[in-house]
Amino acid sequence: xxxxxxxxxxxxxxxxxxxxxxxxxxxxxxxxxxxxxxxxxxxxxxxxxxxxxxxxxxxxxxxxxxxxxxxxxxxxxxxxxxxxxxxxxxxxxxxxxxxxxxxxxxxxxxxxxxxxxxxxxxxxxxxxxxxxxxxxxxxxxxxxxxxxxxxxxxxxxxxxxxxxxxxxxxxxxxxxxxxxxxxxxxxxxxxxxxxxxxxxxxxxxxxxxxxxxxxxxxxxxxxxxxxxxxxxxxxxxxxxxxxxxxxxxxxxxxxxxxxxxxxxxxxxxxxxxxxxxxxxxxxxxxxxxxx
Amino acid sequence: xxxxxxxxxxxxxxxxxxxxxxxxxxxxxxxxxxxxxxxxxxxxxxxxxxxxxxxxxxxxxxxxxxxxxxxxxxxxxxxxxxxxxxxxxxxxxxxxxxxxxxxxxxxxxxxxxxxxxxxxxxxxxxxxxxxxxxxxxxxxxxxxxxxxxxxxxxxxxxxxxxxxxxxxxxxxxxxxxxxxxxxxxxxxxxxxxxxxxxxxxxxxxxxxxxxxxxxxxxxxxxxxxxxxxxxxxxxxxxxxxxxxxxxxxxxxxxxxxxxxxxxxxxxxxxxxxxx
Numbered sequence: 136x137x138x139x140x141x142x143x144x145x146x147x148x149x150x151x152x153x154x155x156x157x158x159x160x161x162x163x164x165x166x167x168x169x170x171x172x173x174x175x176x177x178x179x180x181x182x183x184x185x186x187x188x189x190x191x192x193x194x195x196x197x198x199x200x201x202x203x204x205x206x207x208x209x210x211x212x213x214x215x216x217x218x219x220x221x222x223x224x225x226x227x228x229x230x231x232x233x234x235x236x237x238x239x240x241x242x243x244x245x246x247x248x249x250x251x252x253x254x255x256x257x258x259x260x261x262x263x264x265x266x267x268x269x270x271x272x273x274x275x276x277x278x279x280x281x282x283x284x285x286x287x288x289x290x291x292x293x294x295x296x297x298x299x300x301x302x303x304x305x306x307x308x309x310x311x312x313x314x315x316x317x318x319x320x321x322x323x324x325x326x327x328x329x330x331x332x333x334x335x336x337x338x339x340x341x342x343x344x345x346x347x348x349x350x351x352x353x354x355x356x357x358x359x360x361x362x363x364x365x366x367x368x369x370x371x372x373x374x375x376x377x378x379x380x381x382x383x384x385x386x387x388x389x390x391x392x393x394x395x396x397x398x399x400x401x402x403x404x405x406x407x408x409x410x411x412x413x414x415x416x417x418x419x420x421x422x423x424x425x426x
Numbered sequence: 427x428x429x430x431x432x433x434x435x436x437x438x439x440x441x442x443x444x445x446x447x448x449x450x451x452x453x454x455x456x457x458x459x460x461x462x463x464x465x466x467x468x469x470x471x472x473x474x475x476x477x478x479x480x481x482x483x484x485x486x487x488x489x490x491x492x493x494x495x496x497x498x499x500x501x502x503x504x505x506x507x508x509x510x511x512x513x514x515x516x517x518x519x520x521x522x523x524x525x526x527x528x529x530x531x532x533x534x535x536x537x538x539x540x541x542x543x544x545x546x547x548x549x550x551x552x553x554x555x556x557x558x559x560x561x562x563x564x565x566x567x568x569x570x571x572x573x574x575x576x577x578x579x580x581x582x583x584x585x586x587x588x589x590x591x592x593x594x595x596x597x598x599x600x601x602x603x604x605x606x607x608x609x610x611x612x613x614x615x616x617x618x619x620x621x622x623x624x625x626x627x628x629x630x631x632x633x634x635x636x637x638x639x640x641x642x643x644x645x646x647x648x649x650x651x652x653x654x655x656x657x658x659x660x661x662x663x664x665x666x667x668x669x670x671x672x673x674x675x676x677x678x679x680x681x682x683x684x685x686x687x688x689x690x691x692x693x694x695x696x697x698x699x700x701x
Binding site: 286290291292294295297298301302304305306369370371372373 | 525526529548551552554555558559560562563567568569570572573591
């Protein structure tokens with residue numbers, strides 16, 4: 136489809152290309168540039184009204200709509216799954232207002248919008264991962280007030296976060312945070328990586344890909360530019376570690392080196408494991424690389 | 427010898443203030459509320475020096491500005507005007523520093539013990555954690571070492587170390603004060619501020635804490651400013667004492683001298699009204 140056709144089609148819908156008006160897209164792009172310039176810093180932006188409710192991925196959606204072009208190929212996942220209702224609806228919506236190609240293949244996508252997972256496949260410098268963020272403030276667990284958390288970030292006053300981790304270790308013998316594990320970006324800001332499992336945290340560190348984080352309800356955009364150091368908070372004698380699935384394997388593709396979902400059969404009560412990244416699992420199953 | 431801490435004309439007003447605030451308040455005017463604009467002059471033109479290894483007492487009735495003065499020194503509240511000089515940052519007025527530098531000085535060079543442990547401690551966090559917080563601020567990244575240091579500090583303050591993982595809300599008042607002292611000392615500070623720290627504790631606990639403080643002062647070589655309305659505490663701890671009334675220092679001198687031979691009428695009243 137040529138640009139002209141796309142424009143005609145979208146204008147025929149009564150909507151601007153990519154739904155948002157040009158002014159809104161420009162503002163969001165400026166905020167993205169600022170976020171990229173200050174890795175891990177939460178940039179406030181004017182979160183727009185969208186046809187889906189705040190808290191349902193509007194932050195990620197606005198970033199996607201602002202940076203998407205006619206030549207892009209889009210993939211949308213929700214907790215690793217291409218087929219979940221939320222992912223499908225967002226993908227359909229963006230497809231309708233832009234006319235871009237959509238895919239489920241991680242390798243073929245140029246823009247991937249995701250909720251709570253980073254794809255298993257190592258992404259490249261030609262791709263952008265957009266994460267939907269429910270709570271952008273990593274310090275919210277230790278400080279309820281916004282003015283105070285901003286001051287803490289400004290002065291790099293992170294002792295309370297460390298105290299929180301200390302307390303966790305004293306109480307449970309280890310750091311008990313599962314998803315939303317706090318990370319230090321570029322040795323400066325402590326950042327909430329969105330509720331991705333700990334498994335995905337190492338993928339953020341010095342990656343080739345640009346990671347953009349959007350929180351629509353909280354009106355914040357932040358970013359991890361390519362090749363930026365992202366370090367999970369840890370102590371010398373209590374190191375960060377990713378989830379351990381023991382000997383579990385994916386029941387479909389047989390993988391034992393991916394993030395697995397534990398599924399319990401309602402009728403038999405039997406537990407089994409399955410890759411959380413459905414596209415990766417599907418391709419391994421089709422390839423026959425699995426067992 | 428150069429003082430550790432030098433205060434120059436510390437003034438704090440609560441209210442919008444007017445040019446005649448200072449002259450219309452004070453001991454002579456017998457009020458600390460400005461008759462022209464209603465501003466409360468909490469402390470005015472307080473200049474004091476604190477020397478090495480010294481315990482300086484500040485006494486006065488409630489509302490005389492003792493605690494306000496201490497809180498300005500710890501940067502808890504801002505001053506209206508005045509200067510503070512610290513030995514390690516010669517010739518730089520601490521009050522002109524950035525919040526970042528102020529916080530650094532407060533965390534590493536100062537310690538404070540409040541009358542109300544709720545101000546100084548996080549009641550939900552374990553006692554050991556409260557002590558460890560300053561160490562974590564200083565960049566300690568080893569849990570084992572941090573806990574060892576917290577434990578030894580708590581032992582110094584005669585805290586039952588077996589309870590170090592319990593939150594202060596489960597502890598008695600005396601134990602909470604011990605945690606506060608351990609926390610204040612954790613960064614090896616140069617100066618320690620004690621704000622009515624034994625008020626509200628029973629007499630035997632008071633005596634033990636004061637005793638412990640004296641020995642800690644000798645061991646850690648920390649200078650202290652002790653604010654109290656209790657003459658007994660001042661007599662026991664302080665070498666020099668300042669007497670405050672309506673935000674002004676009305677008398678300053680050796681503690682013995684002030685308590686035995688008070689000059690200012692207000693000090694005479696204060697000393698004579700001791701039970």
